[in-house]
Amino acid sequence: MRNLFRRKFNLGQTCGILAALQLLVAGLVISILTYSHLLGSLRQEVQDDSVRQLQRLSMVIAPAVLQEDRISLNVTLADWTRGPEMPSIRIMDTSAQIIAESGRQSSGKIINLPLTQDDKVLGNIEATINTITADRIAGRYLSLALMATGLSSLLAGFIAYHLAERSGSYLQQITRQLKQWGEGKPLFIPEHNDGQINEINDLHYSLRRLQQNESRRLALEQALSQFMYRSEKPRTSSVTYQRCAILYFEIDELDILLARLSANELASTLDEYHRLLSQAAKLYNGTLDRYQGDGIVMIFGLPDGNERDTLHCIYAAQLCIGLIQSARRKNPALARVSLRCAAHWGPILLAPVSQDQNTHYSLIGDTLFWASHLARRSEENRVLVSQSLISELPVEIGLEWDEGPLVSDLQGNEQTNFWLRSLPEKSRTLIERQIHHIASTTEKIS
Incomplete structure (x- = not known):
């Protein structure tokens, strides 16, 4: 790893790495922010749905609680479809004594809803909310986003490497020709067909003028x-x-x-x-x-x-x-x-x-x-x-x-x-x- 960081990269490799890193960092930030927002939304949706279920349940069991009919309460809770998001429900009276329950108590967020009838508090309903399903859905989307980010980073790095390598290859040829010119050989500037980078174009035109002037100078020297x-x-x-x-x-x-x-x-x-x-x-x-x-x-x-x-x-x-x-x-x-x-x-x-x-x-x-x-x-x-x-x-x-x-x-x-x-x-x-x-x-x- 240390040798990797000490290695000198050429223009194409540097541009490819930078493009991949930029897209990777941007993708990670966007993916994490999206994951956090989606996870919060799904958890809130589970909680809101659970509250609505408890409100409907309170309307159904209020007469039985008022009459202290525990058999009807247990039958009603047993027949009530909770779903995996609500593993347990407890019915408690005003003295916080459990008078009926359904499911098994587990870790999770607990919500309490007062049990009333005709503005009279009869007790409260306590339920445990399980957000594992929401977490899995959000995690699945995060995984997909990370995979897409990785693939996009690789693609961006490859495209940037390919584009920069064309200019880098041209610069390498120029460097080689200038070294040969410094050794006394004739100056030859290679053709450059990629006109996308203005700075490279300006450099090419300047070097072409230098080549023309050098050709004239050599012609003059040979003629004289x-x-x-x-x-x-x-x-x-x-x-x-x-x-x-x-x-x-x-x-x-x-x-x-x-x-x-x-x-x-x-x-x-x-x-x-x-x-x-x-x-x-x-x-x-x-x-x-x-x-x-x-x-x-x-x-x-x-x-x-x-x-x-x-x-x-x-x-x-x-x-x-x-x-x-x-x-x-x-x-x-x-x-x-x-x-x-x-x-x-x-x-x-x-x-x-x-x-x-x-x-x-x-x-x-x-x-x-x-x-x-x-x-x-x-x-x-x-x-x-x-x-x-x-x-x-x-x-x-x-x-x-x-x-x-x-x-x-x-x-x-x-x-x-x-x-x-x-x-x-x-x-x-x-x-x-x-x-x-x-x-x-x-x-x-x-």
Whole structure:
């Protein structure tokens, strides 16, 4: 018994036990109250019936008592039908002497009724009342009520257990899935078809939204992992600084996109962007990589830099913008995800990190942070270029600029930045041919 109370019950068992106990207690209370009321009513009915019999008997034997005819009294009592509820009757005179009696004296309630005639008291009638029959009838009904209470309690406990077990099973599945999610496995929320409990429904809808958000996050992570630098030729075997031209792409309003787009829509759009950016990087000797989770960088000057890296960065930016615009004209759904880009030049720290028998490279440095800061101030279909990169461009290249926003650097100093207005005619024509070639190649493949 002690082990039973120490045992931990699940939701279905707890609800079943509580429902059975509640109905059992309520049934016991109602049964006892009903039994008490019925027993009192039956006993009172026996007493009232006995009084009526004694009143009729007193009218019959009054003349014999008045004449002191004991023979007639005994004959009358012997012929009088008492019934099991009245085991004995005594006739006593005014001096309380028994002048006639019938039956055998037994335990029970005794009632006395005065024996009168013409308002003259002749004596009294004493009778014993037996309520065993009433007690048996009331006890029989109590037994039936207790049996019905027990059966109803079992039925209520079973129904409550069955109903709660459906929700309990769902909660157990959720707990198991959340544990697996905590261990790094994908989150999967099972279906819930029982809509009777509002709290369970609210929990289910909240978890479904969590699953959708987690699916979008995983889709985003998988899509962005394509931008991770991969090459059979290692960049470097040790931590090193390298001066590079950087083209930074910022995904605009990523949090809103995660809430608005499905995982497949977001992944397919980023896959297409990866294809376009990869081709642009390949044409201008750049490499794609990730920065701080959702940042996309195109780096020019790794592993060995030259004086044309900054120019390649500008050309690649224009090519990327043109490729994205061309792809959106053919597939308007790509416009759901917009990119802002900025170009910067400076040193970055390249740190190899070993993971799962592969070597990845962490991009560290103020240059990357500043490029990401500029990208957030940029606009779609335009490239914002820092003064640092413009200063490294070849002098003879005829690029035209518009003054851009002033942005405070890490020390709080305002830095001048510029919008690229146009390229030289020859360079612009080359990029247009590249856009047309890549677009036509894509159509043939599809």
